[in-house]
Amino acid sequence: MKFCSLRSGSGGNAVYIGYKDINLLIDAGLSGKIIEKSLVNINVDPNKLSAILITHEHNDHIKGAGVLSRRYDIPIYANPATWNVMERLLGNIDVKNKCNFKTGEEFSLGEIKIKSFKKSHDAAEPVGFSFFCNGKKITIATDLGYMSKGVASNIMGSDVVLLESNHDVDMLIKGKYPWALKKRILSDYGHLSNESAGEALKKLFELNSVGMVFLGHLSQENNKPEIAHKTVTDMIKKSGVKCHIHMALRNIESELIKI
Numbered sequence: 001m002k003f004c005s006l007r008s009g010s011g012g013n014a015v016y017i018g019y020k021d022i023n024l025l026i027d028a029g030l031s032g033k034i035i036e037k038s039l040v041n042i043n044v045d046p047n048k049l050s051a052i053l054i055t056h057e058h059n060d061h062i063k064g065a066g067v068l069s070r071r072y073d074i075p076i077y078a079n080p081a082t083w084n085v086m087e088r089l090l091g092n093i094d095v096k097n098k099c100n101f102k103t104g105e106e107f108s109l110g111e112i113k114i115k116s117f118k119k120s121h122d123a124a125e126p127v128g129f130s131f132f133c134n135g136k137k138i139t140i141a142t143d144l145g146y147m148s149k150g151v152a153s154n155i156m157g158s159d160v161v162l163l164e165s166n167h168d169v170d171m172l173i174k175g176k177y178p179w180a181l182k183k184r185i186l187s188d189y190g191h192l193s194n195e196s197a198g199e200a201l202k203k204l205f206e207l208n209s210v211g212m213v214f215l216g217h218l219s220q221e222n223n224k225p226e227i228a229h230k231t232v233t234d235m236i237k238k239s240g241v242k243c244h245i246h247m248a249l250r251n252i253e254s255e256l257i258k259i
């Protein structure tokens with residue numbers, strides 16, 4: 001499988017996963033133009049996109065989904081509760097391109113098997129995804145209020161994981177966001193902090209149950225890539241585990257990983 005975080009952050013999210021002739025976009029939370037350009041940068045022809053999978057209906061995950069579906073006649077996959085809220089936000093989508101999955105149930109696109117899983121976040125029915133193909137596993141888990149047992153068990157055994165490392169708690173508390181927004185971000189339905197991401201990864205590394213890690217969905221206001229990287233790496237290293245943590249950034253594609 002191929003994996004690339006096209007953009008990751010509170011300003012917009014899109015991930016590319018591909019295998020043979022299947023090319024998937026997971027979320028499309030930027031303009032259609034930016035996503036097209038970004039795909040071209042990693043040598044993927046937007047005309048060859050097979051499907052767009054949606055984690056939840058927030059604008060930073062769906063902004064370009066309607067445009068791309070119309071422009072390239074691509075099916076959009078989401079669970080019914082997400083469709084219910086998202087439909088009016090996407091504009092007109094061809095009936096044949098409105099595809100459903102049930103959270104927790106596996107389905108396949110080509111040779112890629114896809115499993116969605118519940119997560120805690122303030123959206124209708126937000127999910128993370130694991131992708132299985134050729135004995136390999138990739139998991140995407142961002143927009144998490146906290147690391148539940150369910151999410152952790154879905155991350156286990158992943159060769160590649162994109163995990164949220166949204167904010168530095170201290171920067172958020174001292175920062176200029178209104179208190180209500182700070183409270184939302186810190187709540188169980190908000191976003192995972194650097195510290196919580198580090199804690200979760202420390203356990204996963206100790207169990208030897210995670211491979212390559214990308215930290216993503218960083219806040220522009222309340223985080224910096226070097227702070228997220230250092231906080232998480234230091235926490236993992238404390239337990240004596242060697243790791244190399246990659247970053248999924250807001251304005252540039254990550255490296256294209258082939259596993």
Ligand SMILES: [Zn+2]
Nearest residue numbers: 056058121143
């Ligand atoms: Zn969200």
Ligand SMILES: [Zn+2]
Nearest residue numbers: 010058060143
């Ligand atoms: Zn988000």
